[in-house]
Amino acid sequence: MWEVVIGLEIHAQLATESKIFSGASTAYGAAPNTQACAVDLGLPGVLPVLNKEVVRMAASFGLAIGANVSRRSVFARKNYFYPDLPKGYQISQFELPIVERGNIDIELEDGAIKSIGVTRAHLEEDAGKSLHEDFQGMTGIDLNRAGTPLLEIVSEPDMRSAKEAVAYMKKIHSLVTYLGICDGNMQEGSFRCDANVSVRPQGQQEFGTRAELKNINSFRFVERAINIEVERQIDIIEGGGEIVQETRLYDADKNETRSMRSKEEANDYRYFPDPDLLPVELTDAYLRGIEATLPELPEQKKARFITDYSLKQGDADVLTASRALADFFESLVEASGDAKLAANWVIGSVASMLNKENLDITDSKISAEQLGGLLQRVIDNTISGKIAKDVFEAMWQGEGSADAIIESRGLKQITDSGAIEKIIDDIIAANPDQVEQFRAGKDKVLGFFVGQVMKASAGKANPGQVNQLLKQKLAP
């Protein structure tokens, strides 16, 4: 009887070398305050100068979602005091954002396609970090992150379940990484979101009062946070209470949301156009230039994979889920020369190994080129597919290249008919009962003989040859 209404604000950190308004580096993980220049520190007299690259990145995002990329957008100051906000205001965009009105299609669980509206996307600078531990009653400030460029992508309240919200977030994640404008690293906070969540009785037109869940940095947490918040809201309403408009924090450890501040305590941000920066004016020619250099997007890539590599729809979906995975697959196709085999390996062994070790494809311990070397040995019959799995594991453990492992472990397939015949003769001699059964027409017993031969050869006998020779020798 309750309908859930969700809108997301996603913060994607733009993958620039330097900050949005200064020349300081944006690299993650440096010692505190070593990547904060005079501008980032908000020293008296400093002025911001816009990094052109962020404009190109935001515009390419806008074009990729079919949005209106504003020919004129304006930076505004969002004023509030906080120790990790050096200037006492954040430079953002308010009335005139760079991207307005786009759409993202998501696939629902039943396979239906739903279009989610993107209200706007605007450029802004990130704040620094307040470090509350380690300073005994004081707070440490690290301004390395201050001035890092962000694209804030604001959706319409179009999502109706936590699953839809996750599907949307994954879609945006895939898009920004495909575009190469964000590294998508959620652990480092390069991609995070706030969720506006409310509930209303089915059929009611107006929205319920919403709560804003802040700073959620994983797909799993988004789903959990929304579900827990929905439960909380329904419990309150069904208990006769009212939802308070407020900002809430999701605590992943306790799996609960709790209040940060209510609407009454909310800041009046006193937005006004930043007089230090000129409006950003884009020409049609500039936008056409960006459009011409847009990389292949997920949908286009999927279609091409199906056509060029004769992949099944489902496999193409998996392989294009991220640009990194798709790139790995294509490199593997090139290195091995066999698209079908490459697809099976990426979706199979590679994916399960990554999953087991909780790694991203970019952290794979075997490169596409190295794996290609292994697949070639399968294709040229040096080893069987089964042995290849063992070699793969050894490669993953860092034991060397496919050829080196095959060599050192003596895994080369036995293709010498004489050697295989000798094994077969021994097996036949040792199993007269089974020979009888087979000759009596029990074809299934062939499997027993194949298994025995492979076992005796430590898996190295060529399975095709084994089959063929067995049939010959067992023939009555």
Place this chain on the structure above:
Amino acid sequence: MHDKNVAELSAGLKNGDFSSEELTRVYLNRIESLDKDLNSFISVTAEQALAAARIADQQYKSGTAGPLTGIPIAQKDIFCIQGVRTSCGSKMLANFIAPYDATVVTRLNEAGMVMLGKTNMDEFAMGSSNENSFYGAVKNPWDLLAVPGGSSGGSASAVAAQLAPVATGTDTGGSIRQPASLCGITGLKPTYGRVSRYGMIAFASSLDQGGPMARSAEDAAMLLNAMAGFDHHDSTSVDREVPDYTGNLDQSIEGLRIGIPAEFFAEGLDDGVASVIQAALQEYEKMGASLVDISLPNSGLSIPTYYVVAMAECSSNLSRFDGVRFGHRCEDPVDLEDLYKRSRGEGFGAEVKRRIMIGTYALSAGYYDAYYLKAQQLRHLISDDYKKAFEQVDVIMGPTAPSVAFDIGEKSDDPVSMYLSDIYTIAVNLAGLPGMSIPAGFVDNRPVGLQIIGNYFDESRLLNIAHQFQCETNWHKQVPPGYE
């Protein structure tokens, strides 16, 4: 030596008549003996000055000196100078040693100029009398009971008393021109975007502009040559060629059309000042210019418009002074809010607080449209008045300030009356136009300035017009008694 103009000093250095070190010592000695009364300097950087002077002397020897090499200068204490305290006239920055140079400072250093020290100013450039300085009021050398004007009052007083041949100033609503007028010197506020604002501590970003303060238009032109130009650190600076501002000084002004706005001669203008200005205009007529009556109908809106825009911007610009990273921090804060409240409460003076509060109010939800947005619309109307006027005339002239220097303390309890000191200068900032003030006479032994307003990037023409007046008159050569 101190009575020579910049061109003469430059020639003297070049000919070896005196060294930059000798010249610098002359000024340092004058500051030492005369500034006790005036209080025009917040910091005197004698050692750095002498070191820079010796380098300049080397450059003369090696033949690498330019026209400003070795010439001493005073810097308004709003410009950041690496390793030097940059206080902006505030207790808030009493402990702030700037870790970098403002672009203007870099340029003047590159020109070989010798910095004598940092001049006093109204706190954060907010004021028209220099009484709002944490470092004490500055006195007007023409009358120690009088204010020098503000906010660049220290620079104006120092140049008038010949404690420095030239100085930098900044002008947000008249802060170069009004003190130039009150101290009887020549000051130029360039077109917005002509001089980089990088490293110049912001008061109101869309209005602030640095410029030269000097004893003559020729000196100002030489200084502007070094100050002006595009800066990639300042997005609002304009990428446009910098002409040689001394190049047109001698051109005849025969046929010049001077617009005389009725609004500049209406109620509120002191009679004595009006007669001095009338006499100056007659002088221009004698030189072949013609006077054209014009109207700037929205002039009356410029003060309220300015005080909304400037205060809104300053309320945000001054947020960075929070006691966290630099500047004044209160003793033993109990929590974050206490740190903010007491650091800012103790660090800022009354006028700065007044402006932050008014600006915060004007930007608040529910008031933004009525104040800030409305003020921006009026700003367009005011600019349009000037645009139309410049279709009929080449320049506009009138008084710089409605009266001569008033007495210290006379207006300090009445902010509105103080704000009216800038009634003729403010619209020029709102429109982003260049404007000058040049000495035109005296009332009761206190100087009167003539304001010359030009079209965008017409600094060359303004300097030419001012220089021609200074060829015909001696007002700019007058020196306050005791400072000869």
